Amino acid sequence: MNAMTENLTQHSLLRFITAGSVDDGKSTLIGRLLFDSKGIFADQLAAVSRSKHKRTVGDTIDLSLLTDGLEAEREQGITIDVAYRYFATPKRKFIIADTPGHEQYTRNMVTGASTADAVIILVDVSKVKLHEDGKVDLLIQTKRHSTIAKLLQIEHVIVAVNKMDLVKYDQVVYDRIVAAYQEFADSLGLKDVTAIPLSALAGDNVVEASSNMDWYTGPTLIELLESLSVYDEAHDAPFRFPVQLVARHNGHEANDFRGYMGRIESGKVSVGDKLVVQPSGQSATVKEILTFDGSLTSANVGQSVTLLLEEYLDISRGDTLAGAEAPATLLKQVVADVCWMSDEPLDLRRKYWIKHGTRQTAAKVTKVDSILDINTQQRHAAEGLKLNDIARIALSVQQPLAADAYDDIRATGAFILIDEVTHQTVAAGMIRLGE
Known part of the structure; x- marks a missing residue:
């Protein structure tokens, strides 16, 4: 070793x-x-x-x-x-x-x-x-x-x-x-x-x-x-910025202020960088990067900042600002490995909420592909999931997710599933692309 x-x-x-x-x-x-x-x-x-x-x-x-x-x-x-x-x-x-x-x-x-x-x-x-x-x-x-x-x-x-x-x-x-x-x-x-x-x-x-x-x-x-x-390999990864909050003046200022607040989950951003708004696909240019201590010319993964853009765009909480050269993958059909965390077994007839970054949308488990046998590391077919099962599943989501493979970027490759009735977290998932 x-x-x-x-x-x-x-x-x-x-x-x-x-x-x-x-x-x-x-x-x-x-x-x-x-x-x-x-x-x-x-x-x-x-x-x-x-x-x-x-x-x-x-x-x-x-x-x-x-x-x-x-x-x-x-x-x-x-x-x-x-x-x-x-x-x-x-x-x-x-x-x-x-x-x-x-x-x-x-x-x-x-x-x-x-x-x-x-x-x-x-x-x-x-x-x-x-x-x-x-x-x-x-x-x-x-x-x-x-x-x-x-x-x-x-x-x-x-x-x-x-x-x-x-x-x-x-x-x-x-x-x-x-x-x-x-x-x-x-x-x-x-x-x-x-x-x-x-x-x-x-x-x-x-x-x-x-x-x-x-x-x-x-x-x-x-x-x-x-x-x-x-x-943190996220330093070298493409820029990802899930929007947490849209900050505005009261609307009566002559020079209206609109900033997008959040935490940089991967990569870095500089004034003048070209971005893409996901999932809408709109193009954007970084005008200013603000923090509590003042403005910056650039910011890195882990920093919480407010981004001002040159363009006036329709952006809200749950959207993601990504580097224009390497945007995230938009998914409505998701393949993921999950750890089932609920005492209640999976019910394929039920609807769940998926929480991915700052976006929450309706989701449905469409298929349990396989369950992992912890002892042998072999996968076998299964129809349902119970507490502590680790499985490969397929999901259908109502609104597209700006996602990456979990192996590439943890923050945009991870999600949780929430029971829409009890509001309990029932699963933690890791998105797999190309599998």
Whole structure:
């Protein structure tokens, strides 16, 4: 497995999630990261210690309480919701999403993973079955979360082989698990995978190097997280600007002002650039780029700006301004991979709302092409979808979407489906073009 190292910008931000199975130490790992890196304050630790649901291991406070924020989580000792935590080291800032391990909360893992640069997939050595014939049975949640990481195009995958203290820090056990995971990762097409043996409870290889595993010569977890390269490929992608709001004067000004507010989701824009309004196809020229701090000559992905155009055009929320040389693809028939997130199964007779960028329009699932088998990575035919199914589907939408393949531009290749009756999000989708 290749180490992931690259020069970093001082204090660059890394968003990462923890994922795995039930009770494999995800919350304890984050608690250890926060505690050992001084990312938790003394008064916070004291408050946790006084919790009526205080959980201890010997005389040591249960570090998982640092992320279990809900009352129900503390009562049950499990993670239910996605818990976001911020901390920093002298080299980098971090935002962590601690996601549940229970299969019924897989949708929460999808939510946490949607903006992540890296994923830490925990593998509990005490739960992995090692057969005498050399076969290794990875847990289904390990495979499920790895599959979701691949679908969501998360750049870095860290395999944290946890609870090594329970197998007396045996390198043979670790090597067998890593080899089995690498074989599965290869079948998925995961490219940037790094493994670390650790014990979140004891602190081995989390922030401090472990004296119990002299055979491991790689970085600690925090050293690896500090060294991961983060490059948003959207910098190099064509310009995409979903319009969130049209800003105007009150209509009585002699020089009427009409600006289009939003966030640049990919590419860059400069004064004088030629754009196309999608889906109408109208041509436009950038007259001015405004921010709260004043006007700019150019702006890049991630910036929230107001664009003024030379032309007076009919543009509203839900439209997209795109680079004229490489506009988005207009779709009324959509092929996508989805993760079904609702307890209610898919009903092909029902109508849904599709939320794509700033546009929301009516949609209907016309076909379930295939469902992905997490174990074999093979697709098979199916007529419906139930909670946590990952499937390739076809949709028909009422108004055209200015879309890109998810693999090319995340923001304009992603969508959610909303039940028009309950207003609950039922699926998260990734658009596939040419498939």
